[in-house]
Every structure is written in structure tokens, then in C-alpha cells.
Amino acid sequence: MKRRDLLKAGVAAGALAALSAQAQSAQANQPGILVRARNLIFFAYDGMGWEDYAIAQFYARRVLGRPLALERFLATGVSGLQNTHSLTSFVTESSAASNAWSTGVKTVNGGLAIHIDGRPLTPIFALAKQQGKAVGVVTTATVTHATPAGFLVTNPDRNAEEQIAEQYLEFGAQVYLGGGQRFFDPAVRRDKKDMYAAYAAKGYGVVRTLAELQASNASKLLGVFSSSHVPYEIDRRFQGVAVPSLAEMTRAALPRLAAHSKGFVLQVEAARIDHANHLNDAATTLWDILAADEALEVVMNFVDQNPDTLLIIGSDHGCGAPALYGTGPSYRLSSEGIDLLKNEKASFEFMQARLGNQPTPEAIAELFRTLKGVALTPEQAQAAAAAVTQRTYLPDAVRYGIQPANTFSWVMRQTEANRVNRANIGWNSGQHTATPTLFGVYGRGVHTARVGLIDNTYNFTLMTRALGIRFQNPVMSEQEALEVLKTRAQAPILHPEDVLA
Ligand SMILES: [Zn+2]
The missing domain is CATH 3.40.720.10 (Alkaline Phosphatase, subunit A)
Known part of the structure; x- marks a missing residue:
């Protein structure tokens, strides 16, 4: 059922009203x-x-x-x-x-x-x-x-x-x-x-x-x-x-x-x-x-x-x-992953302003290396460039977001199970x-x-x-x-x- 139909059917309406009433009665009792x-x-x-x-x-x-x-x-x-x-x-x-x-x-x-x-x-x-x-x-x-x-x-x-x-x-x-x-x-x-x-x-x-x-x-x-x-x-x-x-x-x-x-x-x-x-x-x-x-x-x-x-x-x-996810044996690499955040020295917004509208994958890879402290593969750099130049977004443009930065985030995610080369912070949406x-x-x-x-x-x-x-x-x-x-x-x-x- 689409959200619109849900609202029409009053399902969401009832649920929201019930939640409010519950919260209000809880407040009255405290x-x-x-x-x-x-x-x-x-x-x-x-x-x-x-x-x-x-x-x-x-x-x-x-x-x-x-x-x-x-x-x-x-x-x-x-x-x-x-x-x-x-x-x-x-x-x-x-x-x-x-x-x-x-x-x-x-x-x-x-x-x-x-x-x-x-x-x-x-x-x-x-x-x-x-x-x-x-x-x-x-x-x-x-x-x-x-x-x-x-x-x-x-x-x-x-x-x-x-x-x-x-x-x-x-x-x-x-x-x-x-x-x-x-x-x-x-x-x-x-x-x-x-x-x-x-x-x-x-x-x-x-x-x-x-x-x-x-x-x-x-x-x-x-x-x-x-x-x-x-x-x-x-x-x-x-x-x-x-x-x-x-x-x-x-x-x-x-x-x-x-x-x-x-x-x-x-x-x-x-x-x-x-x-x-x-x-x-x-x-x-x-x-x-x-x-x-x-x-x-x-x-x-x-x-x-x-x-x-x-x-x-x-x-x-x-x-x-966003969430910090368990990484490696006994999840202990999660803590080391947090340390890697200190290598990041600029926002995606700042990087995009630097890159302009037609960045090459090479220019993107260089900026990720110097400002985010990560080495992108050629494929990752290519995907990040396509997000800017062609507005094609990874992993999708519905749940995640409609901006190149969402793809920037996706291409620099942690992908290795037993070696930490990123802060293993994942995102469910934008x-x-x-x-x-x-x-x-x-x-x-x-x-x-x-x-x-x-x-x-x-x-x-x-x-x-x-x-x-x-x-x-x-x-x-x-x-x-x-x-x-x-x-x-x-x-x-x-x-x-x-x-x-
Ligand atoms: Zn907001």
C-alpha cells in the first residue's frame, strides 16, 4: 500500500493519534x-x-x-x-x-x-x-x-x-x-x-x-x-x-x-x-x-x-x-576504525566546491586521498565522478539521497571483513x-x-x-x-x- 493510500485508509492516522494520546497520558501521570x-x-x-x-x-x-x-x-x-x-x-x-x-x-x-x-x-x-x-x-x-x-x-x-x-x-x-x-x-x-x-x-x-x-x-x-x-x-x-x-x-x-x-x-x-x-x-x-x-x-x-x-x-x-558497525574478530577493529576519522580534513561539500561540475576520476581520487585519507579504486573514483557529472547515484537515489555526496560516502565505505581501512560507519538513507x-x-x-x-x-x-x-x-x-x-x-x-x- 502506498503511503498516500495508508493515509486515506486512516491507518497511519490512527496510529499517530494513539501514540500522541499515549505520550500525553504518560505525561499526565508523571x-x-x-x-x-x-x-x-x-x-x-x-x-x-x-x-x-x-x-x-x-x-x-x-x-x-x-x-x-x-x-x-x-x-x-x-x-x-x-x-x-x-x-x-x-x-x-x-x-x-x-x-x-x-x-x-x-x-x-x-x-x-x-x-x-x-x-x-x-x-x-x-x-x-x-x-x-x-x-x-x-x-x-x-x-x-x-x-x-x-x-x-x-x-x-x-x-x-x-x-x-x-x-x-x-x-x-x-x-x-x-x-x-x-x-x-x-x-x-x-x-x-x-x-x-x-x-x-x-x-x-x-x-x-x-x-x-x-x-x-x-x-x-x-x-x-x-x-x-x-x-x-x-x-x-x-x-x-x-x-x-x-x-x-x-x-x-x-x-x-x-x-x-x-x-x-x-x-x-x-x-x-x-x-x-x-x-x-x-x-x-x-x-x-x-x-x-x-x-x-x-x-x-x-x-x-x-x-x-x-x-x-x-x-x-x-x-x-548512521551507525558504527562491528568489524573484525570480537568487533575490536571497530574501535580502530574510529581512529581513522582523524584523517578526514574536509567535508564532501568543501570537496565538491573544489571539484566543480566536471571532475575527472583522477582529480576525485586525489582529493579523497588528501582530504579524506582514503585510497579509492579506479572504479570507485569513476562512480564518484559519475555522481557529479551524470547525477547517477549509488547505491540508489531513492532511499539514500539525491546528492553526489551520498555516492561519495558509498564509495569510501568499509568493504573488508578482517582489516580496517575505513571507519566502519554505515548509512541506511539520506x-x-x-x-x-x-x-x-x-x-x-x-x-x-x-x-x-x-x-x-x-x-x-x-x-x-x-x-x-x-x-x-x-x-x-x-x-x-x-x-x-x-x-x-x-x-x-x-x-x-x-x-x-
Ligand atoms: Zn534535515
Whole structure:
């Protein structure tokens, strides 16, 4: 049965509704997390599943010689799991996930703080702002991307980022830091509006480089450091790409927000873990998790020094289902395979930009040798070249993905049973997954009997309780959403770039 028919038959509908009801009754039965806080920090890992965490945890211990801040958090703090499904799919994307966190209700994939019938929802940071809180968002995606935007504004189209740049100006947060110059730059915007000038006129310091960020003493900041998303950590670190790290952006945001007399709310998003997972790029995923970990450390230190702050961490969904697989006798070569990740010095994205549109197999083999530390066979190099020049993808273009990088990943996979020449990390897809994800809370005021498994909408309950806000957004049932979708000529089609969402 096709998915469409499943939905028609109401099979998926019933199952999703039952899951929600179950999660809600579980929440009603648990004591919950009791905490009041002046400041709130929401730390989002975009597209991170548990195997991603495991790989980063073991790399940190084995190669870097220290545990992750996130491992310490999980070992000592209050943590659990969250279900992430959207209103009409077990597999969410980032806007529906952000909406669940920020509005407390499930929505259809694709819009920001809005139901599919056009009913707007009020997101958590808008409620906090009404209370007088300062607001900040820090992300490695475009600053106008779904996960931060869903906490601030309402828009039926998550990809309307030029418009979202205008909505942000109207919203008036204290700090906006991330990528996305193209949505602010008059030379690139379709309407030629100079959003930099518009922000400056409203008192924002506008910065576009790390040096400008560090030199600025403006109390309100718009910082956009790249045309699109902020380049990957692996490229920043090893290829000299000059952008601030997530930790550096977070360090710039915190004092500006903390200076506010009525407290603040901040979202920090490690956005590109998701993108690297879409591309099946193991070392790139790893380094973005390590960069997130440095930012988490900054945030946890702030919470330790400012105990009236609540920190919530979470991942919005899994992506790609990577895993470290057992290799060799007693699986002991798996650990050695992890060591090989340190030979990788660039992302597939960086390599593709170097290669251009017509790379030769020889040029590809050379780049894999120098930047990924692997020797490709002529056949593998040929297959990688064909992915770029002819858009023929391995092992297939349905389940795995529709980008050359997925083939790059495939041709450099571990193929030998008893000798490790790759990190034996395998991928099942280049798409999002349905896994329950990370959830945790941190702060001196946190006390709870049990967290266990929550629904992602519980984050809204937690945040409103912590801030002393009483608010309920309108709930839509899955059946109602499916009725609306049926009346459309077609369901909203996700933009091609949603594959990277
Ligand atoms: Zn994604």
C-alpha cells in the first residue's frame, strides 16, 4: 500500500493519534519537571540520533582523550527520550519539530508556528518577549532557518527566508547570529531591500565576519557570517574557512542577553549535524557534534554561574541512520576504525566546491586521498565522478539521497571483513528518521522524580511553566489536517532544499 493510500485508509492516522494520546497520558501521570527560571536556554541538536552521539562519544574519549560535555550532562543530569513525529507523519522535518517544541501542538511538516488551515500559533519566544524577556537565536544554519524561526514567527512557508528576515526585524530580538547573508543583502534579495540598513536603523550592530563580531560592542546584534549556512566545523577547523564557531557565537550572545533586566530566552542550534547526516558524511557530522559540544560547555558554565537559568537540550529528529558497525574478530577493529576519522580534513561539500561540475576520476581520487585519507579504486573514483557529472547515484537515489555526496560516502565505505581501512560507519538513507531523540534539562532549580519518554510537545509545557506563562495554542487533529490536505490540488511539496532540512 502506498503511503498516500495508508493515509486515506486512516491507518497511519490512527496510529499517530494513539501514540500522541499515549505520550500525553504518560505525561499526565508523571510528576514532571518542576522548575521556575528567569532565563531559559534551549539548545537544539538538529538531526542528531543516538548513533551519532555514540560515535562522537567514543571519538572524544579515544582520540581527544576527554569525555564530551554532553556525556557528562547525560551521566549526571536529568535526561530522557522524546518522540518527534509530526501531525501527519512519523518522520518529522525541522519546522514541524520546532513548532512542537515552541507551540506545544503538532503541525504538518513545512510551516512555521502555523496550522495547515492557516490558523497561526503563538511561539514560545513571542510569549517570552511579551513578558519582557530579551530574545536571542544563534545557529549554524541560515539565521532565518526553520528551527530558530519556528520559535519566533509565523509563516506558512519555512523557505520564505527573505520574508522571515523582515519578520525578524519586526519581532525585535536582541541577538540574531548565524548564516544567511543572501536574505539580508540588497544585491541578492529579489526585492533589493537593504535589510542590513534596516537593522542598523533599528539600533542593531550588523557584523559579517568573526573580527567584526569580536570588535562590536553593540548591545543588539545581527551577525550573518556566510551567504547560506555557516560552513561546516571540519572546514572551519582544517581548511581555514573564516567564520565564527558555534561556541564563539554563543559567547557573543550570552552577555548581551544577560545584561537585560527582565531575563532572557535563547535558542542555540547546532544545525548542520543534520546537513552532514543528509550527505552521509561521517567526519563532518562528527566535527559538528564536537563544535556543538564546545558551545554546550559554554552554556553549561553560564548556567552554573547563573543558577536562575534553565537549560533544555534536545534533538529534533534523527537523520540518515548512521551507525558504527562491528568489524573484525570480537568487533575490536571497530574501535580502530574510529581512529581513522582523524584523517578526514574536509567535508564532501568543501570537496565538491573544489571539484566543480566536471571532475575527472583522477582529480576525485586525489582529493579523497588528501582530504579524506582514503585510497579509492579506479572504479570507485569513476562512480564518484559519475555522481557529479551524470547525477547517477549509488547505491540508489531513492532511499539514500539525491546528492553526489551520498555516492561519495558509498564509495569510501568499509568493504573488508578482517582489516580496517575505513571507519566502519554505515548509512541506511539520506533522509530523516523516526527515532526517539535526546531530551535533557539542566539547572540548579531542576528537580524531578522521573523523565522517561516524553512527546516533543512537552518542551512547550516545560518552558511555559518555567517562565510562569499560561497559554494554550489551538490543537488540530490529524484527521482535520488530512481533510484540509485533501482539498488542496496537491499536498504542499517540500522545496528541493528541504532535502537539506
Ligand atoms: Zn534535515
